[in-house]
Amino acid sequence: xxxxxxxxxxxxxxxxxxxxxxxxxxxxxxxxxxxxxxxxxxxxxxxxxxxxxxxxxxxxxxxxxxxxxxxxxxxxxxxxxxxxxxxxxxxxxxxxxxxxxxxxxxxxxxxxxxxxxxxxxxxxxxxxxxxxxxxxxxxxxxxxxxxxxxxxxxxxxxxxxxxxxxxxxxxxxxxxxxxxxxxxxxxxxxxxxxxxxxxxxxxxxxxxxxxxxxxxxxxxxxxxxxxxxxxxxxxxxxxxxxxxxxxxxxxxxxxxxxxxxxxxxxxxxxxxxxxxxxxxxxxxxxxxxxxxxxxxxxxxxxxxxxxxxxxxxxxxxxxxxxxxxxxxxxxxxxxxxxxxxxxxxxxxxxxxxxxxxxxxxxxxxxxxxxxxxxxxxxxxxxxxxxxxxxxxxxxxxxxxxxxxxxxxxxxxxxxxxxxxxxxxxxxxxxxxxxxxxxxxxxxxxxxxxxxx
Amino acid sequence: xxxxxxxxxxxxxxxxxxxxxxxxxxxxxxxxxxxxxxxxxxxxxxxxxxxxxxxxxxxxxxxxxxxxxxxxxxxxxxxxxxxxxxxxxxxxxxxxxxxxxxxxxxxxxxxxxxxxxxxxxxxxxxxxxxxxxxxxxxxxxxxxxxxxxxxxxxxxxxxxxxxxxxxxxxxxxxxxxxxxxxxxxxxxx
Numbered sequence: 001x002x003x004x005x006x007x008x009x010x011x012x013x014x015x016x017x018x019x020x021x022x023x024x025x026x027x028x029x030x031x032x033x034x035x036x037x038x039x040x041x042x043x044x045x046x047x048x049x050x051x052x053x054x055x056x057x058x059x060x061x062x063x064x065x066x067x068x069x070x071x072x073x074x075x076x077x078x079x080x081x082x083x084x085x086x087x088x089x090x091x092x093x094x095x096x097x098x099x100x101x102x103x104x105x106x107x108x109x110x111x112x113x114x115x116x117x118x119x120x121x122x123x124x125x126x127x128x129x130x131x132x133x134x135x136x137x138x139x140x141x142x143x144x145x146x147x148x149x150x151x152x153x154x155x156x157x158x159x160x161x162x163x164x165x166x167x168x169x170x171x172x173x174x175x176x177x178x179x180x181x182x183x184x185x186x187x188x189x190x191x192x193x194x195x196x197x198x199x200x201x202x203x204x205x206x207x208x209x210x211x212x213x214x215x216x217x218x219x220x221x222x223x224x225x226x227x228x229x230x231x232x233x234x235x236x237x238x239x240x241x242x243x244x245x246x247x248x249x250x251x252x253x254x255x256x257x258x259x260x261x262x263x264x265x266x267x268x269x270x271x272x273x274x275x276x277x278x279x280x281x282x283x284x285x286x287x288x289x290x291x292x293x294x295x296x297x298x299x300x301x302x303x304x305x306x307x308x309x310x311x312x313x314x315x316x317x318x319x320x321x322x323x324x325x326x327x328x329x330x331x332x333x334x335x336x337x338x339x340x341x342x343x344x345x346x347x348x349x350x351x352x353x354x355x356x357x358x359x360x361x362x363x364x365x366x367x368x369x370x371x372x373x374x375x376x377x378x379x380x381x382x383x384x385x386x387x388x389x390x391x392x393x394x395x396x397x398x399x400x401x402x403x404x405x406x407x408x409x410x411x412x413x414x415x416x417x418x419x420x421x422x423x424x425x426x427x428x429x430x431x432x433x434x435x436x437x438x439x440x441x442x443x444x445x446x447x448x449x450x451x452x
Numbered sequence: 453x454x455x456x457x458x459x460x461x462x463x464x465x466x467x468x469x470x471x472x473x474x475x476x477x478x479x480x481x482x483x484x485x486x487x488x489x490x491x492x493x494x495x496x497x498x499x500x501x502x503x504x505x506x507x508x509x510x511x512x513x514x515x516x517x518x519x520x521x522x523x524x525x526x527x528x529x530x531x532x533x534x535x536x537x538x539x540x541x542x543x544x545x546x547x548x549x550x551x552x553x554x555x556x557x558x559x560x561x562x563x564x565x566x567x568x569x570x571x572x573x574x575x576x577x578x579x580x581x582x583x584x585x586x587x588x589x590x591x592x593x594x595x596x597x598x599x600x601x602x603x604x605x606x607x608x609x610x611x612x613x614x615x616x617x618x619x620x621x622x623x624x625x626x627x628x629x630x631x632x633x634x635x636x637x638x639x640x641x
Contacts (some may be wrong), residue, residue, distance in 0.1 A: 002590070015504070015506065015534040016535055019534045019536070022506070022542070022545075023533065023535065023536065025545050025590070026543070026585060026590060026591055027590060027591045106535055107532070107535055107536055108535060109603075110536050110537070110604075111604055113536065114603045
């Protein structure tokens with residue numbers, strides 16, 4: 001894959017520059033030539049090259065070292081090889097002192113130049129790989145997995161930094177797809193518990209009894225099927241963080257149990273008598289309006305106040321539209337590599353289309369849309385046509401046609417199917433549309449055998 | 453496709469015949485021997501006492517018959533390019549012409565006893581290598597492939613007189629393209 005490396009050969013003697021260029025082209029490098037230092041600087045300003053071979057003495061105009069220094073003004077990491085017919089120790093030292101990576105005396109033995117070019121390219125490959133891995137590491141491990149330039153989000157970043165090492169419970173509120181779990185993970189990673197477990201539990205996806213045994217664990221024989229002792233999530237998260245997602249959907253009994261754990265900071269396994277200390281920090285999240293749920297009696301106010309010691313409200317994507325270009329660029333960088341597609345950027349028209357969309361599914365929906373566009377895109381640039389599915393979804397008629405004589409259960413099945421179709425299979429969104437909690441929706445999907 | 457084989461000055465006819473037969477078996481070409489060309493005086497560098505491969509190729513291209521789609525220049529003279537101390541051969545990438553020098557392929561050049569079979573194997577590989585460049589092939593990372601870069605005689609001896617699987621596919625794709633659109637711009641050296 002030598003063709004990925006762009007080389008510029010700069011020499012005032014046509015025979016020299018063309019012979020070196022031709023030799024490098026046989027090795028499949030992408031090679032261009034410049035007849036003077038000035039021309040080389042102009043070319044480098046337009047498109048940076050990976051490696052420059054620059055003749056030391058060129059007439060008229062600027063010499064090789066001056067050319068190198070000019071190029072370096074715009075491209076500080078340019079790799080430069082100074083080529084000279086007049087081999088002296090002084091010129092070699094001054095070229096290297098000024099920042100040239102290598103110094104080459106012409107004419108050169110083919111074996112020497114071959115090893116020389118391979119060595120330079122190997123170093124360039126390692127540098128490129130290093131930059132990529134550093135970026136990847138920074139993205140993965142830092143708290144800035146959450147990408148934003150909006151002031152509201154930066155206030156959240158500051159708050160996360162302040163509370164990360166405390167033990168207080170945190171309640172994260174925000175619509176689905178806004179990144180509640182990312183914020184929870186950021187709190188965990190930024191604090192002094194980062195080396196201890198982070199255990200996530202999706203409270204809405206499990207039935208009450210199952211969730212209870214997931215959280216607290218059980219002893220052998222605690223109930224039919226309890227064949228051995230099982231540790232619960234609170235135990236697994238010992239010393240670390242337990243993240244209770246969709247806390248607004250838990251049953252009144254579990255609300256009571258959870259309140260007791262938070263108050264007493266200890267619990268029993270189901271069917272157990274041994275008291276187990278609760279050492280994990282609790283972070284809870286919900287997309288429900290818990291104040292409203294308290295007013296209707298669906299959510300215990302004492303539990304709410306226990307959870308809501310530190311409150312973080314994540315704005316919807318609609319409230320931070322200025323982040324869309326930044327997020328899209330980030331998704332393209334990452335997803336193009338993951339999907340092995342040559343996509344590099346998005347056209348202005350396509351970006352405008354994304355900026356104008358409402359994104360009810362927030363950042364997750366935007367990420368899914370970019371991934372879908374990348375997978376089907378044919379060029380290096382995502383165009384408006386690659387996002388046709390957004391317009392199609394807007395136009396889609398989601399009205400239900402109900403003929404007389406339709407049974408109630410048939411009606412329910414069709415309502416669930418329509419909600420799932422509208423939300424592209426997103427359970428949270430579909431449950432919101434239907435006005436039921438997620439565990440109810442899971443039960444309906446199972447009952448009617450609806451494929452997902 | 454017609455491949456013109458053009459000797460520069462005196463070249464052993466048996467060598468030329470072997471090259472023609474070999475290339476005819478590896479490439480879809482009909483070969484034709486052209487009358488020997490005299491050495492272009494501007495190609496000689498008295499300081500190095502060598503011949504500039506690029507200038508030789510340029511002079512040969514001026515004599516290339518219009519009906520020939522490829523031109524292979526063969527010479528006994530020792531070649532160089534200004535940036536390098538010597539070359540075994542040179543070619544126009546994805547172009548018309550290539551040149552092969554026999555000077556450094558004989559074992560005698562390295563102070564060894566003559567080895568006719570070794571010499572033959574070397575010039576056949578070099579002829580196919582340079583012709584490969586004219587079909588757009590670049591150096592191959594497989595050291596056994598004819599298209600691998602040889603910077604010394606040991607490198608030539610290491611490789612086989614055949615293309616590897618990848619280069620065979622790339623050559624085949626190129627030949628398909630040429631069959632669909634045989635008109636090719638004649639490139640100056």
